[in-house]
Amino acid sequence: MSTVTWITARGLFGRRRFLLLLPLPLVLLGLAVLCRSLGVDPGEWGPPVLVGLGLAVVLPVVALIIGTGVLGAEIDDGTVVHILTKPLPRWQIVLPKLAVAAGVSAATVAVPLYVAGVLADSVRLGLALAVAAALGALAYSALFLALSLVTRRPVLLGLVYVLIWEGLLGNFVSGTKVLSIQQYVIALADRIAPTGLLETSVSVPVASVMTALVSVGFTVLAIDRLRSFSVAGETS
Amino acid sequence: MSTLSLTGVSRWYGNVVAVNDISMALGPGVTGLLGPNGAGKTTLLHMMAGFLAPSRGTVTLDDEPTWRNPDVYRRLGLVSEREAVQGFLTAYEFVLASAKLHRLPDPAAAARRAIDLVELESAQDRRIGTYSKGMRQRARVAAALVHDPQVLLLDEPFNGMDPRQRLHMMQLLHTLGDAGRTILFSSHILEEVEQVSGTVQVMVAGRLAASGDFRTIRRLMTNRPHVFAVRSTDDRALAVALIAEASVSGVELDPTGLTVRAGDYGAFTRALPRIALNKGIRVRQLVPSDESLESVFSYLVEA
Secondary structure, eight states: OOHHHHHHHHHHHHSGGGGGGTHHHHHHHHHHHHHHHHTOOHHHHHIIIIIIIIIIIIHHHHHHHHHHHHTHHHHHHSTHHHHHTSSOOTHHHHHHHHHHHHHHHHHHHHHHHHHHHHHHTOHHHHHHHHHHHHHHHHHHHHHHHHHHHHOSOHHHHHHIIIIIIIIIIHHHOGGGGGGOHHHHHHHHHHHHSOOSSOOOSSOHHHHHHHHHHHHHHHHHHHHHHHHTOOOOOOOO | OOOEEEEEEEEEETTEEEEEEEEEEEOSEEEEEEOOTTSSHHHHHHHHTTSSOOSEEEEEETTEESTTOGGGGGTEEEEOSSOOOOTTSBHHHHHHHHHHHTTOSSHHHHHHHHHHHTTOGGGTTSBGGGSOHHHHHHHHHHHHHTTOOSEEEEESTTTTOOHHHHHHHHHHHHHHHHTTOEEEEEESOHHHHHHHOSEEEEEETTEEEEEEEHHHHHHHHHTSOEEEEEEESOHHHHHHHHHTSTTEEEEEEETTEEEEEESOHHHHHHHHHHHHHHHTOOEEEEEESSOSHHHHHHHHHHO
């Protein structure tokens, strides 16, 4: 494990805000188990729990907390200077951090989604949700990591993207769905395991290409921004 | 041996000019960067360390720019003013991580050597979060020294240190300077700089106000009269007696008391009690009214 990965992981798990990650996946898991045990028709609880909660809330919010944390927290408290004063090409800082963010987000979200998918339909749906969520976690992490270098308020902007752009506008202006990671995840999961539970207007090729574009594009942006990272004076 | 060169460096934020057309070359030895708070010291240090792009001019380390060039950190170490450390790591882990990030051939040995250098061995296995401010500062210095850089930049390194730690840090900087390293540290406290380094760069309001040997600059500063505010039981009688004194160059009398200008600080402060005693006047207040560094600097700028 590289030193950057090690410091990032320790920083992530050492902060209290990491505990914020636990309730959301647990709620998702609890709801799925509850619906299944009460014998509710999966056609009724599947879409709101899997998509409405799992893909629209748990995945982006978990990725937001982690993605803005891996570098953003270090920028906030100034410890980023320790890593930046090393003769490392900046991609060697961004990529390990992105790997930690995407990996932890994917693990946190994919497991409950897998279980919920199995309970709703089949193992195949469970796996489809887990794989699509992992890809989504990568795209979201790249976006939020880049945000933490572009703005001083990455969490706020990230929330605006998740809640307003993906959550609200997506319902009224269908065109916005083309720029919505959530829709890519739904399209990919539905492609891997076609069921009546997942619905989206975005086509699979668009979803695949856009997921790759978002992941790579924002990673490149983050590397470039880190190269020109400025430290503001602390005199005042 | 490395040389850090600044050529016509300016940095502005919108309409505010933080650093104004500074040129200097720093070679081996210890140099103090002196200036009142807000003079632009930190901005200048950040540009030297490659953490800020100059708005105009160039900053180079051995002819390589420091901005957008992570390779300079092979030869450059920075201890920033902001007291930021990963509190969840022990000092040893923290310094070791630095050594590994530098890809040193034997990181463990380098980490131990650096911790030795700042005398932190006894506490090296405690979490940095439990350290005092001075210890934290030393841990940061150890991390900055782990790759034995040719150039070390320190922003206000003595902040929060007790006198013993201060002395130790000063000795450390001396040792490094004598060994041919280029050391630059900033401070707003005159005495700190005086004790550590012979050469100083004085910044005032973003400009380089003076540069060179400390003693020369100090002499410049003592040329100017010292101003004291004095209050006594009989200001007028005291004024008459004081003006006869050789060390006093002027006395002003106003309703709130006396303003005394003295050419020689020591002679005046020794003479005043004697005069007051002889005349039977009781001195109620004696306050040096322009002792602040800022006024010393403004004098330098005007000079």
